[in-house]
Amino acid sequence: MAEAETRRRTRGGGGAARRAERSAVSVETAKYIERNIPNFEVLTEEALDIIESNAETVLAEIGVNFVNNPAALDRWRAAGAEVDGERVRIPRGLAKKLCATAPKEFTQHARNPERNVVIGGKNLVLAPVYGPPFVHDVEKGRRYATIEDFRNFVKLGYMSKWLHHSGGTVCEPTDIPVNKRHLDMLLAHMTLSDKPFMGSVTEPSRAQDSVDMCKILFGEEFVQQNTVMTSLININSPMTFDDTMMGALEVYAANNQACIISPFIVGGAMAPVSVAGTLTQVMAECLAGIAYSQIVRPGAPVIMGAFVTSIDMNSGAPTFGTPEAAHITYGAGQLARRLGLPYRSAGSFCGSKLPDAQAAYETANSLNMGLLAGVNFMLHSCGWLEGGLVSSYEKFVMDADQLGCLHHLARGVDIDENAQAMDAIREVGPGGHYLGCAHTQANFKTAFWRSDLFDYKPFETWSEEGARDTMALASVRVKRQLETYQQPALDPAIAEALEAFVAQKKAEAPDAFM
């Protein structure tokens, strides 16, 4: 229905589309964060040396598995690794040497150049939740996600001032066949937002479709010369690289498109229960995966990822926002910087079933840690609920609001004459107050971050207005944002070509739901 509507507009309605282009409201988006604060580091140089050396030992003596992927084994053999069945043992120093061709930072282009992001260095780029099969809102509860939900989350991401990136699978559109979902998802990111986005990784052919759609959106030559997608390649920890993910990586690397190469670890299950042991495995896995990307195409942009949770040893449930996850996030950041590569970690992680206090404590712990750990690309920075099973409408806007804190924290402290405010202290003196003084009048508008969501009213006003909690306030904000959403302008010919590509691809294959 929504899809048919879109098609009608772009095919039959050139005039309407042009009018939409002229009248489109420009949505304010903050520039990606450029940190003016130091990174927080928990590991000594000696500890980092030990972990790096142990990671080299893991690669050389234990090795990693590249599964169902004879071409990868051939590549590794040619690069100097010892291949035994599917096991690849990488001599000490080789993986690190191969990683050296990966860029320290890179630009991911958006169709609106104002939304381009530079990933690496002191920067932090924020992208929304990725992957949940369910959605939740306070009125309709928890349910399987649909393409309508998907489009709603893309719209909310587009409307979020502090979100720099449209993300990828903001939720799984379970009402669309598995083998066709990626087409509708990409179309949504490309047409409903003008922020940068991620490509499909669930099949090498779908990665190729992603590249092909980008060629329509950006132009073929532009895509050949520039990075226009950052996609998520998970490693099956411990130390297993499957052919689906590696096949997608091969497509993206060959096309000079960026990949996050990231272990996905529930600590104690997929890695040792200790922080140092987990970091060793993370390092070994990232070295192997990133080295492989550089074998496929030296210079291909990559991000070193670390998705690591702790585990509740009573129930086996993954736990979030915990101290051990913080230690790993800080430590992996130090390892990534030693390797000279952009770093992905942290997010709006929580195990809670509702966007309640548990969710907020856990999320705030993780967001703060991500900022201080030097993370360059934070996937899942808003909207994550229930261990990643659920994309929450309310939590999306709650977290997205909190991301404003990270922007202001990262600015650091001004120390120029205006900031020193000696004139104000002289003017006011002992026992006075600052509200009316000249310095306050000149600076108050930009002095303090304020939430656009939280309640700052007196108790009495708050009570009269219904004594609403944060969830209720967020629900109102979700509705208002979706109601006032306006599609960003796009050349109707491009929109039409994207629609046609999707339609043709869908017609080529029967639906598959597995």
Next chain:
Amino acid sequence: MAEAETRRRTRGGGGAARRAERSAVSVETAKYIERNIPNFEVLTEEALDIIESNAETVLAEIGVNFVNNPAALDRWRAAGAEVDGERVRIPRGLAKKLCATAPKEFTQHARNPERNVVIGGKNLVLAPVYGPPFVHDVEKGRRYATIEDFRNFVKLGYMSKWLHHSGGTVCEPTDIPVNKRHLDMLLAHMTLSDKPFMGSVTEPSRAQDSVDMCKILFGEEFVQQNTVMTSLININSPMTFDDTMMGALEVYAANNQACIISPFIVGGAMAPVSVAGTLTQVMAECLAGIAYSQIVRPGAPVIMGAFVTSIDMNSGAPTFGTPEAAHITYGAGQLARRLGLPYRSAGSFCGSKLPDAQAAYETANSLNMGLLAGVNFMLHSCGWLEGGLVSSYEKFVMDADQLGCLHHLARGVDIDENAQAMDAIREVGPGGHYLGCAHTQANFKTAFWRSDLFDYKPFETWSEEGARDTMALASVRVKRQLETYQQPALDPAIAEALEAFVAQKKAEAPDAFM
């Protein structure tokens, strides 16, 4: 009623009291935090030099007011300051020189020596909320606090594993006359808990009562030789030292009891809107206050405090857990360390009316910042709600649970052979899992922090159990803790003497409610 009951037990029931002593359950309390992680610092040495120099300029050229306190003015004059009316101008360098006699760290003794805390250095001591006139719980809502509430919060603090300190005015017992409250509050801390506590600061005579009650509890000689209270002396920012607070400080310093000397600042109202300007004022105020304590008694233990919130310039409401508050907390920590003094800041700050997501985001922001800022004494570390107007029963146990995170974060990362876990990585290998391996079996019990409050259950179980949010879970925990609370043993003769002191003091003066 509760009071009469206590008296009956201690006076008439020597046998019952002795039985209680024998059967008392020992409540587990974690040792104060000894950080094994670095501090996070946002200011350069150059910035710190500027702020320190500006603070000296403020003291020398603008000065501070000591109000209604001729003795203080005499002391300042004798110490070398220029006194003009109530204005005290302190020559550059003098305040810092006077501060040098204050100890870098000190031990506050508890009546149970296992609960002694060392304040300063790399340590962090956690104390509960202080000062709210209201309490809130989810069943009865918001209401004026009573002595029953006060006792309940002391009991909850005693039961909280991660809380090292019983605090002071955990809520204002508004049903007790203002001039007698301190007696009942101290009696509650002394008899219902065995953790260290704070003294009264609302009148010099009440500070003296606090000292006198401590002499009963600890013995006169012990109090002369040891610090048994840490009390909160607020500065009336900007740069005003009133006779009530200074009078209490004089009593405590003369008796070698510790004081937190702390500006209380709503940024933009009581200090400049800029971080550097606020830090300058904080530094000037702390230098003057701490120097004064050392004039009264060189060597008296003090803590440099910084209570600073930002402000919502739309409504004038103070805001909490904000980036600007974080910058000030980090920066003031650096200033305190340069001065070589213990540092007090941060807490479970929030502006929310309910212990909801807003409360948890704001609180988690502040708690994390407090840990990383090098805070040595964190007042308000649990239970704060609605800008400090309310002590929340549920938030008390929610925050107290989160304090466990700080303990584990502060441990840092082990890098010994067991932590490296190379045996585990070898044993499991690519594609295996770690749950059953020898290293996991040997280490899982202590590997990961887990909440005692949060829900880690699968969605289905959680739904069947009533789909409770964190507030509902906390409400259950509050009730369980108060039901299972057992009073720690105390020598019946001491209890009786404390009761007698309180009764006598109450009889000496008519009730006052202002």
